[in-house]
Amino acid sequence: MTDAPHVPxxxxxxxxxxxxxxxxxxxxxxxxxxxxxxVSIVLDGxxxxxxxxxxxxxxxxxxxxxxxxxxxGSIWVCAICALTALPVGVGTAIYLEExxxxxxxxxxxxxxxxxxxGVPSIVYGIIGLTAFSRFFGWRSxxxxxxxxxxxxxxxxxxxxxxSVLAGGLTLALVVLPIVIVASxxxxxxxxxxxxxxxxxxxxxxWQMVWRITLPASLPMVMTGAILAMSRAxxxxxxxxxxGAPLLVLETPANLMSEFTxxxxxxxxxxxxxxxxxxxxxxxxxxxxxxxxxxxxxxxxLVRQRLQAPLQ
Amino acid sequence: MSHAAAxxxxxxxxxxxxxxxxxxxxxLVKSVLLSFALLSVVTTFxxxxxxxxxxxxxxxxxxxxxxxxLVPFLTGTEWSPLLGGEQKFGVLPLVCGTLLVTxxxxxxxxxxxxxxxxxxxxxxxxRLRMVLKSALEVLAGVxxxxxxxxxxxxxxxxxxxxxxxxxxxxxxxxGLAVGIMILPIVCSLxxxxxxxxxxSLRDGSSALGGTKFDTSVKVVLPAALSGIMASFxxxxxxxxxxxxxxxxxxxxxxxxxxxxxxxVQTMTGFIVAIFTGDAxxxxxxxxxxxxxxxxxxxxxxxLTLAGTAILKRFREEYE
Numbered sequence: 001m002t003d004a005p006h007v008p009x010x011x012x013x014x015x016x017x018x019x020x021x022x023x024x025x026x027x028x029x030x031x032x033x034x035x036x037x038x039v040s041i042v043l044d045g046x047x048x049x050x051x052x053x054x055x056x057x058x059x060x061x062x063x064x065x066x067x068x069x070x071x072x073g074s075i076w077v078c079a080i081c082a083l084t085a086l087p088v089g090v091g092t093a094i095y096l097e098e099x100x101x102x103x104x105x106x107x108x109x110x111x112x113x114x115x116x117x118g119v120p121s122i123v124y125g126i127i128g129l130t131a132f133s134r135f136f137g138w139r140s141x142x143x144x145x146x147x148x149x150x151x152x153x154x155x156x157x158x159x160x161x162x163s164v165l166a167g168g169l170t171l172a173l174v175v176l177p178i179v180i181v182a183s184x185x186x187x188x189x190x191x192x193x194x195x196x197x198x199x200x201x202x203x204x205x206w207q208m209v210w211r212i213t214l215p216a217s218l219p220m221v222m223t224g225a226i227l228a229m230s231r232a233x234x235x236x237x238x239x240x241x242x243g244a245p246l247l248v249l250e251t252p253a254n255l256m257s258e259f260t261x262x263x264x265x266x267x268x269x270x271x272x273x274x275x276x277x278x279x280x281x282x283x284x285x286x287x288x289x290x291x292x293x294x295x296x297x298x299x300x301l302v303r304q305r306l307q308a309p310l311q
Numbered sequence: 312m313s314h315a316a317a318x319x320x321x322x323x324x325x326x327x328x329x330x331x332x333x334x335x336x337x338x339l340v341k342s343v344l345l346s347f348a349l350l351s352v353v354t355t356f357x358x359x360x361x362x363x364x365x366x367x368x369x370x371x372x373x374x375x376x377x378x379x380x381l382v383p384f385l386t387g388t389e390w391s392p393l394l395g396g397e398q399k400f401g402v403l404p405l406v407c408g409t410l411l412v413t414x415x416x417x418x419x420x421x422x423x424x425x426x427x428x429x430x431x432x433x434x435x436x437x438r439l440r441m442v443l444k445s446a447l448e449v450l451a452g453v454x455x456x457x458x459x460x461x462x463x464x465x466x467x468x469x470x471x472x473x474x475x476x477x478x479x480x481x482x483x484x485x486g487l488a489v490g491i492m493i494l495p496i497v498c499s500l501x502x503x504x505x506x507x508x509x510x511s512l513r514d515g516s517s518a519l520g521g522t523k524f525d526t527s528v529k530v531v532l533p534a535a536l537s538g539i540m541a542s543f544x545x546x547x548x549x550x551x552x553x554x555x556x557x558x559x560x561x562x563x564x565x566x567x568x569x570x571x572x573x574x575v576q577t578m579t580g581f582i583v584a585i586f587t588g589d590a591x592x593x594x595x596x597x598x599x600x601x602x603x604x605x606x607x608x609x610x611x612x613x614l615t616l617a618g619t620a621i622l623k624r625f626r627e628e629y630e
Contacts, residue, residue: 012522012524012525013522015522015524016522016523016524016525019523019524019527019528020434020523020524022426023426023427023429023430023434024430026422026423026426026427026430027426027427027430027431027435027443029423030423030424030427030443030446030447030450030494030498031443031446033450033491033494034446034449034450036465037450037453037457037458037461037465037491040461040464040465041457041460041461041464044464087347088347088350091343091344091347091348092344092347092348092350092351094344095341095344095345095347095348096348099341099344099345100348108352109348109349109351109352111619112351112352112355113351114615114619115355115612115615115616116351116354116355117615118545118548118552118611118612118614118615118618119358119552119608119611119612120551120552120553120554120579120607120608120611121552121554122552122554122579122582122583122604122607123358123362123552123604123607123608125586126361126362126582126600126601126604127354127357127358127361129586130357130361131357131361136361173354176350176351176354177351180351204333204337205337205341206336206337206340206341227452230452231452233454234452234453234454234455234456235454236454236455236456236554236555237455237554237555237579237583240554240583240586240587241582241583241586243586263454263456263555266454266456266457266460267456267459267555267558267559270456270459270460270463270464270559271558271559278460278463278464281460282460282464285457285460288454288457289453289457292452292453292454293449295452296448296449296452
């Protein structure tokens with residue numbers, strides 16, 4: 001290593017100082033961007049926030065418009081998404097970490113999941129539209145098949161159309177890879193000695209998972225689940241493809257109701273030229289960010305409260 | 312992990328459950344979990360099948376209308392599916408728009424994100440690091456439609472103050488907003504990669520008289536390069552697939568240009584235009600959105616696979 005170029009110490013120290021300055025500059029830039037983002041949105045929208053804004057339906061007149069339908073719609077969609085994506089996602093993670101033998105199929109499933117997480121959400125929207133809203137073109141043009149009465153909560157219509165159920169299932173596809181990967185990491189973090197203890201006492205694989213691995217990994221699994229759900233309630237592109245109506249004047253009554261979500265409403269308002277619509281878009285963003293922050297806070301709380309030290 | 316011991320262990324005497332019923336429920340649970348795992352495979356096949364079949368129809372033609380052809384689609388430089396007059400389906404202007412936005416986003420987010428990651432991992436004291444990381448977490452959780460609003464309400468007016476060349480919709484504003492969106496991805500994944508480099512390498516460099524800069528940039532950075540590259544590719548994948556920002560801020564005119572001040576339409580922006588517009592479900596322009604989505608899917612898949620391959624092949628292993 002004798003042919004390394006000789007750089008004077010003074011130059012190296014200068015480079016050192018300049019790089020530190022660049023570091024501070026870049027980090028400062030990132031923090032500034034966040035600050036400008038939040039401050040500008042709050043300045044734009046805070047004076048539009050009021051109880052009426054939360055409880056009113058959308059309107060063509062910005063002064064009367066509110067976010068009741070998208071807010072309730074977001075809750076419905078998020079609940080459907082959680083009820084489907086979490087069991088399937090955690091189940092997949094359990095299978096891959098605790099049951100699957102090393103082999104072609106397992107490896108294929110793993111690669112497949114990592115590829116799914118790179119698929120743009122608008123592509124999931126197209127798949128959701130085709131699979132859930134139209135059942136791949138089954139009975140296209142014909143009247144949908146109905147089960148139950150439209151007044152009941154369990155009313156079902158096949159295919160699902162632009163319903164809140166189709167929306168929730170589509171978002172479940174979007175977040176499924178996130179739930180799987182987070183749960184896998186959580187399960188992997190459980191020390192092997194716990195598993196071996198359970199197996200040594202004669203428990204079956206599933207008994208070990210149900211009584212030992214899953215409880216031990218629950219805080220991390222839940223943290224991942226909450227973060228996945230906060231991704232789900234921020235997604236607009238898939239819902240847009242499904243065809244949420246521009247003006248929704250009622251909250252969902254059952255799984256087949258039409259719906260809109262908060263990010264869609266923000267998109268509709270933000271895209272209009274009139275300044276007053278920009279303001280209510282900013283106000284809706286404040287509500288959306290508040291919900292997301294509380295999700296994040298919840299995740300941190302869960303992580304800290306439930307994380308019993310293992311080993 | 313060997314579980315041979317468990318499989319042959321004697322049946323539990325404490326419970327009245329017979330061994331065969333236990334085995335049966337065990338098999339049942341296992342097959343239910345396997346079916347969950349296979350759902351993700353089914354999802355992939357659905358994506359490939361739906362996009363493939365619809366795009367195929369678009370290329371080769373349906374019984375009632377002629378196809379566009381794969382080669383004219385991939386090499387055509389004019390995209391005018393909605394305007395009155397002759398419909399033209401050359402995807403390159405959309406690809407060009409996507410690339411322009413992605414390049415702008417990358418030019419902003421990759422250097423800034425990497426240097427911030429180096430600062431967080433190598434320089435920042437633990438307290439500051441925690442504060443900055445939670446700020447990044449907030450940025451990462453912001454829905455993309457919010458960045459779209461930010462582009463329209465803050466970035467574009469700022470650009471217009473600098474130069475008259477910028478219209479209401481322009482590629483630079485959308486690109487910068489996408490850059491802000493992918494910044495936390497670059498930052499946190501690169502930081503993970505940098506922190507995974509063993510401390511002994513840093514100590515060795517310092518002991519040989521390296522400055523903090525020498526250590527960080529000439530020792531730690533090369534050691535973490537595969538992880539950093541993977542984070543770059545992942546961030547660019549997200550930038551290519553980003554929809555709401557470009558739908559709000561980039562404009563709706565598909566054109567072959569690398570001028571950041573002009574409006575562009577991206578692939579995702581076109582899909583949004585089709586599904587929010589009033590295109591008939593059996594029209595050619597509607598079918599073209601599936602072909603565009605298939606192109607988008609192939610591009611993002613290639614980037615994801617490249618990222619996985621880089622991580623696998625170039626990972627530096629340290630004891």
